[in-house]
Amino acid sequence: MTALAAVSSVAYRAQQIALVSACGYVQRVARRVLMREREVFSPEQLADLRRRHRALIARDVANVEAGIYPRALLFQIPFADYARRLPRLAWDVPAMLQRRARGGWRELPRDIDLSRYPPYYRRTFHWQTDGYLSQHSAELYDLGVEFLFGGTADVMRRQALVPLIELAGRDNRPLRILDVGCGTGRTLAQLRRACPRAQLTGVDLSPYYLEVARRETASSPGVELVAANAESLPLPDASFDAVVSVFLFHELPRAARRRVWSEVRRVLKPGGSFVVLDSIQRADARAISYFVDRFAEDMHEPFYRDYLDDDLAAGLEASGFRVSTVSEAYLAKVVTARVPEVASKE
Numbered sequence: 001m002t003a004l005a006a007v008s009s010v011a012y013r014a015q016q017i018a019l020v021s022a023c024g025y026v027q028r029v030a031r032r033v034l035m036r037e038r039e040v041f042s043p044e045q046l047a048d049l050r051r052r053h054r055a056l057i058a059r060d061v062a063n064v065e066a067g068i069y070p071r072a073l074l075f076q077i078p079f080a081d082y083a084r085r086l087p088r089l090a091w092d093v094p095a096m097l098q099r100r101a102r103g104g105w106r107e108l109p110r111d112i113d114l115s116r117y118p119p120y121y122r123r124t125f126h127w128q129t130d131g132y133l134s135q136h137s138a139e140l141y142d143l144g145v146e147f148l149f150g151g152t153a154d155v156m157r158r159q160a161l162v163p164l165i166e167l168a169g170r171d172n173r174p175l176r177i178l179d180v181g182c183g184t185g186r187t188l189a190q191l192r193r194a195c196p197r198a199q200l201t202g203v204d205l206s207p208y209y210l211e212v213a214r215r216e217t218a219s220s221p222g223v224e225l226v227a228a229n230a231e232s233l234p235l236p237d238a239s240f241d242a243v244v245s246v247f248l249f250h251e252l253p254r255a256a257r258r259r260v261w262s263e264v265r266r267v268l269k270p271g272g273s274f275v276v277l278d279s280i281q282r283a284d285a286r287a288i289s290y291f292v293d294r295f296a297e298d299m300h301e302p303f304y305r306d307y308l309d310d311d312l313a314a315g316l317e318a319s320g321f322r323v324s325t326v327s328e329a330y331l332a333k334v335v336t337a338r339v340p341e342v343a344s345k346e
Contacts (some may be wrong), residue, residue, distance in 0.1 A: 005071075012074045016057050019077075019151025026147060041290045044189050048287040053152065056330035060155050067327065068165050069158065069194040076154055076190070082143045083312040089140050089147075105300055106157055108136055118229065120253050121205060126299045132206040139212060142184055148299075152330055157187050159329040160277035161242050163336045167273055168195050175241040178203065180230045181248035185213030185223075188324050191244075192220040201240075203228050231259040235267045242273040247332075250279045250307040257310070261319040268339045274321060276335045282308040284333055291331070313337075 014317050024031040064071045082241060105123045108114060109130050114122050123131055128144065130137045145153045168175050179188050182202030191200055200226045202217075204210050210225050217223040228234050230248075241266045264274055285292050296304040312335045313323045319338035328334075 004299040005065065008071055008074070011021070012061065013057060015075070015077075016151060020053065023147050023150040027150075039172075045094055045288050045290050048149070049291060052288070052328070052330045053150075056152060056155055056159075059329070060158060063158070063162060069161055069190075073143070073158060073190060076193075077146065077151070082146070085140060085143050088136075089143055092129055092140065099124060099129075100127045100298075100300070104301075117205065118231075118256070120256065120303065122346070123302070124300060125251060126301075132209060132336070135208045135211065136262070137204065138184060138208040141209070141212075142186060147334055149331065154186065154190070157246055157277065157328050158190060159332070159334050160187065160246055160275050161190060163273060163275050163325070163334070164191065164242055164244060165194055168198065171241070174198055174216075176239065178235070178240045178243045178264075179266065180233075180243060180245040180260065181205075181226070182213055183209050183246075185216035185225075187244065187246045188213065188223055189216050189220065192217065192223065193326060200224070201226065201235075203230055203233060203235075205229055230263060231256055233263045233267055237266055238269045238272075240267050240272060240277065241269055242276070243268055244275045246277045248278065249276065249312070250301065250304050252307075253303050254306055254310055257307075257315065258319060261316060261321070265320055265339055270339055271295075271341045272339045274316070274337045274339070277332055278312065278335075279304070279307065279312060280328060280331055280333050283311065284328060 024310060048091065060074065063069055064074060099105075105127075107124055108122060112133055117133075121132070125131055126144070128137050128140070132138075136150060142153070149156065162264060163173075164177060175195070176199045177195070179191070179200065179202045180215065182188055182204045183206075188200055188202050191198060199222050200220075202210070202213055203226045204213070205228070207227050210227055213225055217225075226234065236241075239309060245264075249260070252260065268274065280292065282289070282292070295301060296308075313331070314325050316337045317323055320339070323337045324339055325336045
């Protein structure tokens with residue numbers, strides 16, 4: 001390791017320790033003062049959580065040292081932008097807590113046609129104002145998620161890049177990659193930095209989040225954004241080399257998950273790769289089950305408990321994919337699967 005790389009590694013680790021400490025402090029204050037609740041977990045659970053975090057940071061640095069993605073991605077968090085948005089998020093937190101207290105999951109904007117969206121989508125996920133259906137929500141989402149995950153949201157997202165970059169290296173040609181549930185475009189922006197030759201397409205159901213994604217990827221040529229329900233993708237058969245999906249499937253009912261997987265298989269070329277990064281599941285996380293279960297309780301995730309027991313690898317195999325790797329990434333897991341080269345006769 002060069003001196004520059006060593007200094008960079010130390011700076012990155014210091015950044016992550018500071019982020020985790022600051023976010024953890026804010027979360028504890030919010031729970032005790034605003035929510036009037038105390039966290040109850042064992043020293044063993046906390047130790048395992050910290051072990052997982054250290055492993056994630058070490059893996060991120062190792063990926064850079066191996067040349068898998070650029071070192072600049074380690075310092076991608078837009079601190080100045082988040083600082084500008086922080087007062088708006090702080091102002092919004094009491095409203096979110098009040099919504100949680102009264103169970104106001106139906107409190108969505110009245111000036112939009114909700115019939116355009118599936119019933120499971122018409123709710124205030126995370127108790128956030130307007131759910132996924134306003135510009136206000138879209139502009140605060142990434143900052144809120146970083147607080148929720150202690151500054152590790154982008155770090156976990158990056159782990160989905162690894163199999164995609166390895167695929168690009170093997171094929172040695174520009175790939176067509178689809179991001180299903182692209183949200184505000186954070187994964188697309190990381191992909192553009194790591195795979196500058198790829199043709200990228202993002203699909204999301206929220207036009208408001210896509211507007212933020214357009215700004216996020218404005219300086220990145222070759223990025224197409226499409227407003228659509230992933231259960232019925234308006235895209236041709238066998239038109240992509242790879243599909244990635246980040247933190248989507250825990251927010252879908254089981255039947256909707258499988259409809260999306262069917263659509264992903266349809267738009268992938270034979271031999272194409274499907275990379276899923278989503279929450280760890282119950283079988284992966286018994287040692288930290290307290291933290292996993294609290295997420296469903298605190299954040300209005302009505303389909304999350306079912307997701308915890310709906311093993312991703314088994315579900316993808318049953319949907320016609322061939323799972324090649326499963327790996328953990330702190331509070332997330334990465335599942336890589338392929339469409340068989342020869343279609344099944346079933």
